[in-house]
Amino acid sequence: MGAGHGHALHFHGHSAVHRAPAHLKVLALVSFVLVVVATPNHAYPVFAGYAAVLLGIAALAHVPLTYLLPRLVVEVPFVVFALLLPFLSQGDPVQVLGVTVSQQGLVAAFGLLAKGTIGVLASLLLAATTEASALLLGLQRLRVPAQLVQIMSFMVRYLEVVTDELRRMHVARESRGFRARDPRQWPVLARTLGALFIRTYERGERVHLAMLARGYDGTIPAAALAGPTGEASHGHVGHGHQAHVASETRPHPGRAAREVGA
Amino acid sequence: MHVPDGFLDAPTSVATGVVAATAVGIALGRARRELDDRTAPMAGLVAAFVFAVQMLNFPVAAGTSGHLLGGALAAVLVGPWTAVLCLSTVFIVQALLFADGGITALGTNITLMGLVTVLVGYLVFLAARAVLPKRLASVPLAAGLGALVSVPVAALGFVGLYAVGGTTDVDLGLVASAMLGVHTLIGIGEAVITFLAVGSLVAVRPDLVHGARPFLQRRELTILGPDDGLDGSGTLDEQGTGAEPSTSQEASA
Incomplete structure (x- = not known):
């Protein structure tokens, strides 16, 4: 995370x-x-x-x-x-x-x-x-469509999760004696991509369900984009309703871990 | 390889930026039809997947290796507009957070590698799927053909942009033949890997492959009571599209 x-x-x-x-x-x-x-x-x-x-x-x-x-x-x-x-x-x-x-x-x-x-x-x-979170807030202020900023925030948030998954698969292959030397090993590597896609897609579905369970209504408040530290969110959490939604969908580290393990 | 700053002149960079912004705008609207309210998390996760795909190195020969561009693969897996959105997101994040690909060349990179590879790959995929036998086994083959064509076409697109806004006066024929030659080889690798990856997915989770949906039969959910034995009598219509009911449909119900 x-x-x-x-x-x-x-x-x-x-x-x-x-x-x-x-x-x-x-x-x-x-x-x-x-x-x-x-x-x-x-x-x-x-x-x-x-x-x-x-x-x-x-x-x-x-x-x-x-x-x-x-x-x-x-x-x-x-x-x-x-x-x-x-x-x-x-x-x-x-x-x-x-x-x-x-x-x-x-x-x-x-x-x-x-x-x-x-x-x-x-x-x-x-x-x-x-910081990635500050950058996302900056893009939002530059009137980049909110939906696109949301997608980018999810990508940035889960980038390490997904690449770590790929790395673990790499370790698992190598520890079983697999070495990728030439195109004869492509089928194994391509199956890795297939498996990674299934895991990533299913993780996306779990994340979506976890968001729905926390009251996601299609928009993410600025405070949630700022991430758990909330450093860049000064001035964005002042509004009552927004602050409430923020506390609901805000990606708390422990909560994020539960989403992952869901 | 990402186009860096300074390869194309400023007017061409701005023009491709406008094309890319328009394409992303259209894709935002269309992707909602492919993903409904799951758009943000799913597109974000698929974008992270595309980023990871570009990290996985495939050994070629003599110590060299290459990686997938993933345009055609993403189009077949999640649908063309979501794929355009995901690849564009990847290029934006790479330019802003990883200094990979020039910031003024962002429009060029999105247009060539996000838009052209995805749309050409998907159109060739659709054409091939229409011609090939109507079976699940045709899907990986059609996806491979899409990938095969998409890469050289994107390279030709670059040559076209270079002819309009190139900053150096290298002989165009030389650029075209060099780019086409190299990218035909890359396209062959892309095709084989896309074929293998889609093949492995169609074998285990065909319901997750967007391009395989027309070939999936709707199955009836059979509920067996304790006295029914194996020839269950009570059947229910269920909207499951594959071997397992999709969680998202349960969620939106």
Whole structure:
């Protein structure tokens, strides 16, 4: 039950960046990266400026670079593509280290690498400084449809439950001597997916019944989205009716465990 | 693989964002018809399942491995609109909480991998199911065919977007042939795994497979009294669609 206790990329802290409202952070991220993407590839000093802004925010948030840099590996597959660009692009040939490459390709490769890296770094900063529950509340404030926010909150809440289930199946297979080496083992792995789907679907049905039993009427109050800690819910529990419903459907850790075991 | 920031120019990114937002809006309405008031918990759990599916690595050869995209699989298991909703949710959460896939490329990722793979996969599935013999055993085969076609079509969609808003001037023919070649191979893997996974589900819980519903016979609930022996006399009409009565129907009753 990871709800309210951070997620894989979350870097715990109490800086101004951590405390900033999530909806503003999401808006800032989207507009910042849009501007970065719209910047011409050859505007080298501007990209240095973007990087400086991000490093400044990282310093302000007390998120060390040693935390951010290893997590940039998400973009490795496309770095390979960027490195191929100078050889694949059309354009004026230039000599670099004795190899003939396309000059336009070089600039394009730089642009791709710079924009991609700045984009990943900016997204990492958002993820590192924002709790999942705060993010969901922020999305709701940005007028993302309530139904979609509900679905996302259930996904985030049960993500670890489901992936842990998959991990336990992996341990069970390996402890019986199973090793996945080549496509001959696909049938076993595919059956794992089938079993995982049955378990996940039935868990969803149990969760739904547990919600109905607690008075679920199709909407989830903001306080429940905020998770058990309720940190981000100040100002949302003040209304009498809402607060009442919140106490009914609020995902208490012990209660959640009972839903799971139902 | 998720499209990162900077691959497509800003206007194309915004345009695909609008397409994705519209698709998610439509899917929200249609998914309620597939799931009624169970939409939020079920779609959320299925989204977590799709996320887990993308984590399971399938060994290919020489130490390399790949994972399922899961578009066609989700469409066959839970219906196309719920699947669009679930895959979109996965991409949003991956972009915001896992920094996986660019935030400006979110619309592109949802459109290509959430919308195109699901809809193409499901349409091919429907066509194949209509042609194949009307038996439960046809369902995994049709699902595999849907997966086989869905992946290269999504790759072609990317090439199309690249032609409109690509930020580099690589020869389009080169991009198209490279993308198609690689994604045909990926599509074959996707097809085999989807076939096997749906096959294993149809064997044990066909009632959970959305695409298998037309082939499930309604069974009558037979109640045996102590004196009835084995040829029960009292029968009741029950709305059970499969081997076991679905809990959700009991709940909504």
